[in-house]
Amino acid sequence: MLVDNNLLNYHLVQFIKNRKSVHYGDIENHFDISRKTILKHLDEIEILAKECDVDLVRKPNVGIYFQGNVDDLLTQLNQQQRKGLIPENKQERVRYITTRLLMSNNPFTIQSMAEELFVSRTTLESDIKNVRKYLEEQNIKIYSNQQGIYLKVDESSRRKNISKLLQDFWNQTTYVEKRGEKLSRHIQLNGDFYQLFNYQDITQVIKCVNEFEDASKLILTDYEYESLIIHLTIALQRIRNNKFLNNNQESNAALEKNTILLINKIEKTFQINIPVLEKQYLNIHVLAIEGKEIGEQGFNDDFENFLKEHLTKSLSYDKELISGLILHLRPALSRSNYGLGIRNPYTKQIKKVYPEAFEQAMQLCLAIRDKYSIELNEDETAYVALHIQSFIERRSAKGQIQAVIVCSTGLGTSRFLEQQLKTKVTHHIEVISVMSVSEFLKSNINVDIIISTIPIKNTSIPVILVSPFLTNQDIETLDLNISVIEKKKIQSRDFLDLIDTNLISFVETKCTRKGALKIITDRLKDEKYASAGVLKSAEKRESISTTSFGSIATPHCDPRYVLTPNISILIALMELNGERKKLK
Incomplete structure (x- = not known):
């Protein structure tokens, strides 16, 4: 364990003093440190001991012990190690004060804490404001009386918040x-x-x-x-x-x-x-x-079907994605259900580098919340996003055409058609789902083509009408249409095509983040790109997990409020956390 040298030296001296005489093995076992580390610290202690008229004796087969009074040496080391443990900046002080409040069941005064941290009362009062703000976000209130400040919170909540800090x-x-x-x-x-x-x-x-x-x-x-x-x-x-x-x-x-x-x-x-x-x-x-489930949340019976149903509507999937999500989400749901949220050091990077995957992950986590009443935090969501991004990259690398089969004559016929596609069509088709007509009508699918045995009209996705027995004419039609789709994929300029120059706005006056959203959404509604409710939807999305990165934000809404897909751009001088920054 790596710690401050003075801290370890202090406890080593205390250990040797209490035991009278020790061996290297005793120190190794008690402090869980290597022989090399022990020798280094004993050399340091020996030099400091001589300054206090104390000898550190190291005799083979006899032991390690002190000759002389080590009280002055301990006092000196204690002063040195305490000096190294004092929080050095505002962030460290806020964290320290917050943890002290959570750890203590008794009040302490602002003055005593200021003296403990070697800062002025004014400085500490400023720190307390930040502490109060943080705790209020955790639904914890700071109380005060003549004895000082304190918290009223149950033991379980105390420990949960201490652990988080x-x-x-x-x-x-x-x-x-x-x-x-x-x-x-x-x-x-x-x-x-x-x-x-x-x-x-x-x-x-x-x-x-x-x-x-x-x-x-x-x-x-x-x-x-x-x-x-x-x-x-x-x-x-x-x-x-x-x-x-x-x-x-x-x-x-x-x-x-x-x-x-x-x-x-x-x-x-x-x-x-x-x-x-x-x-x-x-x-x-x-x-x-x-990796076992905790309690009886009922994740076993229908969790896989739930994942497939959600992903069919929003993204599609393969076996590897479903397997990876199940392995991660089942223990994640159990952890979250018992307040054991995970910490992800890469959350910000994942949100920035893989925004599409993070958005898909967030929508999945919201669906999980609605079904299982368990909320996964942003760090858990970011891990889910990595599974989804891996799937997106696998799909891109394979160049697969994703399809659903719609058949009105029963599951047997549908499965027969699926097998015919695998063996007779030269292009690689990944069948995401086989649906009846009623299932298709209730679904919001997102695939490259719909292969159907009945006519389907007025869909945004290409529909290819085939016989359940897949004739030679059907195969030629499929190959031709798939070639066109593949070519469009390669030449796609979807992002640029979505930008309407009429929806690029410049706002010279200062406005709030909410004000910027209102300007964008009002314009989208006026131009018939979005319907009523788009502003509230975008605000709700931002409240769950912000889409801003430095001076850039990419707010968006639930697809239900989108009449025509579009990208609107606004450049404004905004007030962000008390600072004036250009936001795009």
């Missing part, structure tokens, strides 16, 4: 280092972490998780590794302070074998008894790591 404390997340003959995973932490939690506890929790991963044979992702360590670190401190989770969820579910393994390891290491509900929350983490 602590995610920011990981620096470069994890790293791999060889310890003896073995490669193992370790972490690098920012100093803020040690202001809030006991250093020895963190060290032992990390060691327990590493041993648990080895013993259980589970493979933890970096996110799972970090989340489990953060959860255990918070839980350990709260349990010791007699702050337990509220018994507001079912706690009779059978524990996984791996959960019992982890519980036994934690209880033995820290000499505590973990309450029943705490064990259930650990079980949720283990179930998520194992």
Whole structure:
């Protein structure tokens, strides 16, 4: 574990002092650090000890110990390590104050916190405004009385928000280092972490998780590794302070074998008894790591059909996309249902580089929310977008023509026609779905062609009428039409074709983001490109996940409000977060 040198030196001295005499193996096991790291820190301690008239003795087969009074050395190291842990800027102070409020059940004064952080009261009051704003977004209010400021929030909500904040404390997340003959995973932490939690506890929790991963044979992702360590670190401190989770969820579910393994390891290491509900929350983490569903949300029975139905209407799919989405979404839905939202460090990049895939992912996540009453956050949505982008690229690389078959004479005939297409048509056709007439009428499909055994008129998608037995004439017609479609795909200038120069606007006066949307949507309605409701739809879309990147935004609405596809451009001087920027 990588930490501040002064912090580790302080705890090493404390460890040697308390044990009287130690060996390298004792230090390796307790701090989970390599022999090379130990030697480096002991060399540093030896130099500092001499300045305090203390000798650090290292004798083979005897041990490592001090000669002299180490109290002055500990005082000096403590001052140095505390100085290195003080938040250095406004962002760090806001995060620290917020976490302190969540961790504490007792009020503290603004003056005492200002002195603790070595800033003026005025500076701290400004920081508190940012803290208040952040907490209000989490539906948490700051209260005050004569003793100071404090929060009224239940234990479960406290822990959830502490965990969310602590995610920011990981620096470069994890790293791999060889310890003896073995490669193992370790972490690098920012100093803020040690202001809030006991250093020895963190060290032992990390060691327990590493041993648990080895013993259980589970493979933890970096996110799972970090989340489990953060959860255990918070839980350990709260349990010791007699702050337990509220018994507001079912706690009779059978524990996984791996959960019992982890519980036994934690209880033995820290000499505590973990309450029943705490064990259930650990079980949720283990179930998520194992990739199993948590609870009885009913994802098994119809989830695959739900995905296929949604994707047929909006994008289409292949087996690889469905398989990938199921593997990701089932544990994701379980995580989200129990407040274990994932962190995605690439969300902003995914939104910027793959806007189409992100939009499709967001629409899928909204459909999931409507059906299962579980909301996936923006980070989860971005991971879904990567699955969709992979599908888009596979489809593009293959040059497949995507089709649906509409047949009125039964499923057997439809499947026979599908097989005929595979064996007789020279072009590669991917049949996305086989539909009856009634199913087709209820669907909003998005494919290249419709192959039908009955006439279908007035559709925006080309319809090719064929016999269920696919005659030679049918095959020639199909090959000819598909060649035309493929040529159009290659020569497509869809984006430029959608831009109407009459809908390029310049607004010289300052306006708000909402004002810019109103200007665009009013113009679209006037020109008969969009219907009433387009503004509210665009605002709703922006509220879910902003489409802005720096000085550019790409707002859009639900397709129901689009009369004719079009791209409207507005360039305006806008007020964004208190700054004047040109927005396109």
